[in-house]
Structure formats: C-alpha cells, structure tokens
Amino acid sequence: MNEKTIILTGGGTAGHVSLNEAIIPSLQEAGYNVHYIGSHDGIEKELITNAFPSLPYHSISSGKLRRYFSVQNFTDPFKVMAGVTQAFSIIKKIKPTVIFSKGGFVSVPVVIAAKLANIPVVVHESDVTPGLANKISLPFASHIFTVFKETMKHLPNDKSTCTGSIIRQQLFEGNRERGLALCGFTAEKKVLLVMGGSLGSVIINDALRENLSSLLEKYQIIHLCGKGNADKKLENLQGYCQFEYVTTELPDLLYATDFVVSRAGSNSIFEFLALHKPMLLIPLSAAKSRGDQILNANLFKKQGFAHVLDEEKLTKESFMQAIQMLEQKAEEMIDQMLEVEHPKTPKEMVALITQYEK
Numbered sequence: 001m002n003e004k005t006i007i008l009t010g011g012g013t014a015g016h017v018s019l020n021e022a023i024i025p026s027l028q029e030a031g032y033n034v035h036y037i038g039s040h041d042g043i044e045k046e047l048i049t050n051a052f053p054s055l056p057y058h059s060i061s062s063g064k065l066r067r068y069f070s071v072q073n074f075t076d077p078f079k080v081m082a083g084v085t086q087a088f089s090i091i092k093k094i095k096p097t098v099i100f101s102k103g104g105f106v107s108v109p110v111v112i113a114a115k116l117a118n119i120p121v122v123v124h125e126s127d128v129t130p131g132l133a134n135k136i137s138l139p140f141a142s143h144i145f146t147v148f149k150e151t152m153k154h155l156p157n158d159k160s161t162c163t164g165s166i167i168r169q170q171l172f173e174g175n176r177e178r179g180l181a182l183c184g185f186t187a188e189k190k191v192l193l194v195m196g197g198s199l200g201s202v203i204i205n206d207a208l209r210e211n212l213s214s215l216l217e218k219y220q221i222i223h224l225c226g227k228g229n230a231d232k233k234l235e236n237l238q239g240y241c242q243f244e245y246v247t248t249e250l251p252d253l254l255y256a257t258d259f260v261v262s263r264a265g266s267n268s269i270f271e272f273l274a275l276h277k278p279m280l281l282i283p284l285s286a287a288k289s290r291g292d293q294i295l296n297a298n299l300f301k302k303q304g305f306a307h308v309l310d311e312e313k314l315t316k317e318s319f320m321q322a323i324q325m326l327e328q329k330a331e332e333m334i335d336q337m338l339e340v341e342h343p344k345t346p347k348e349m350v351a352l353i354t355q356y357e358k
C-alpha cells in the first residue's frame, strides 16, 4: 500500500475536476493506486464516483473562501480546520507518495494536511491569475503547473512550470453522426453549441432563448444550460436540444458542433481550441469574479481563436451581432487554431507530477 499511491483533490466546479478526470486513467495504467479527497456534496463527488466507481472517494468538510462579506465567513474557518484534521488522518492511513491538487476551496485543507504529514504536494492552476485556493496552497506546495505562460509572472520562478492545458482523451473520440442523432438533428444545418460553463449561465441562457426563433432559422442548437435551468416548454422544439449537464455524451456533441458560444472557463476554452471549434466567449464579469475569465478570453482573442463579447454589453441585439461576427471569422479562427501545437497528453502530465513523489 505504501508504494505508488497518489491522492488527487480539487472541486467546487467542474473546472477544478476535469484535469483529474483526464489523468486518472493514465495514473492507473502506470500502476498507481489513486484516491480522491473531495467535499461531501460538491460536483467533484458526482463526477469522480460516476466516472470511476471503484476509485476510493473520501469526503471531508470544507469551507468556502469568499472575497465578500458573509456570516458564513465566521463559521467556515472552523469547517476548514475540521477538513484539515480529516484530511490528515486519511493521508496518514493511505500514505501516498505525492498529492496532486487541482484547486478549488476543498483542496486547501488537503494541501495543509499534506504539509503537516510531510507529503509533497503538486498544484495546478488553470487560469491566467492564480485562484484564492491556489494562492493559499502555494507556500505548502513543492511545485505549481500552469496552463497559461502569462501566469508565471504571478508565481515564484523556482517552483512553477507552464505545461499548457491537458485534455481528456475521450474528448478526441467523439463522432459527429452520433452527436447529431442524439439531438435529432440533420446534417444539413450548422450546429451552434451554447454553454455557460459547468454551472450554466442564466444571462447567456436568457440571451439565447430570447433569440431562439431567429437563430433556429439558421442553426440547430445544442444548449448546455446548467443544473436546474432546463425549460420544459422548449423540450420538443425542432432543432433545439437542451441538457442540464452532460458527461459521456460530450465528445459526440462537440464533434457535431460547428460554432461555440461559451463562458471563458480555462478548461472549456482549451477543449474547444484542441477540437478547432470557433468560439464566441462571454466571460464572467469582474463584478462577479476576480476577472480570470476576462483575461482568459482576451488572450484567446489576441491569438485569433475567439471573438469576445463583454457581459456588460450583452443584450438581445448584441448577442445576435456577435454570433454573426463569429460565423464571419470562423475560418480565420480555425486557421489560427491549426497552427497550435498539440497539447501535452495525460500520460506526460502524470510523469511531470510523479517526479515530485517521495
């Protein structure tokens, strides 16, 4: 049990789980006994236990790290402390050789407990600027890997490396015909995929649904609308197919897609890039976040991969104009995307992480 055991952590939103999902099969192939530490009821529990039913999942208590005032800011530190104690006893029992943290607030107690147990921790940051959980984790980590090279200027030189984004292998194994059949679509009309990040976005959902009849004249639409956001009235509308959240269906849906409208979460936009999907990005505004998606989106725009519409400028009309612009620029975007090197494989990422094991 002592040898070749790794603990993965990360959660809160799917963006803090995708990379872990990508590397688990390669870790298992390399002979690692993989354990996961996540929260009791976060999305990571559902995603990991559904995709890898035999993988041991350990729940711990975790508190949310907020940048704004909330009464829970007074109780959550106690939850984090309880989480540290729980994570510490799990680590002591499992005795991993290394711990890999994909960030999100549940990862903080795990990283602190790892330091207390003297187990090396490797952290991964997906966005241009480090998230709060990773900032807290940094002093406890042996190394931090980044997706964007621009992130390096926010990190100590001697313990950071840019690896680029790592894409789940199954996303390259989709099939257009299967995707079209799943939605009841024909091959005659172009397909627009609209996605508001892993949680869905109410304002993007509204902008789409307000324009639905005009858009359906030209496109067939796959709408990943987020948990609790499906609209029953639109269930049998020809050419419109809504899902609250998809897992195994995603590769086929992406292969069926011609253009994407999306939030600018790091994992999603690199997946669209790897599959050469022209994209219109509507990043989460600075008023609602630390502005990481705005930076992600603008770097994609600068490299010619995306057209960007600021959330503050989103109206029924500007949404339609931006989609027109997306279609006009689509070929140019694909040409730019074809120039990009193939991302590192999950197997290569595993080799990078495990070099830090004790």
Ligand SMILES: CC(=O)N[C@H]1[C@@H](OP(=O)(O)OP(=O)(O)OC[C@H]2O[C@@H](n3ccc(=O)[nH]c3=O)[C@H](O)[C@@H]2O)O[C@H](CO)[C@@H](O)[C@@H]1O
Binding pocket: 013, 014, 015, 016, 018, 126, 127, 195, 196, 197, 198, 199, 224, 244, 245, 246, 247, 250, 263, 264, 265, 266, 267, 268, 269, 271, 284, 289, 292, 293, 296
């Ligand atoms: C509100 C919020 O905190 N957003 C952050 C969160 O976004 P979010 O969780 O939306 O993260 P990303 O866009 O990076 O990744 C979403 C992941 O979910 C997958 N997916 C999505 C929908 C679906 O139906 N099925 C599915 O599998 C996508 O393929 C992707 O792998 O983490 C990102 C990465 O740190 C950040 O850039 C975002 O700012």
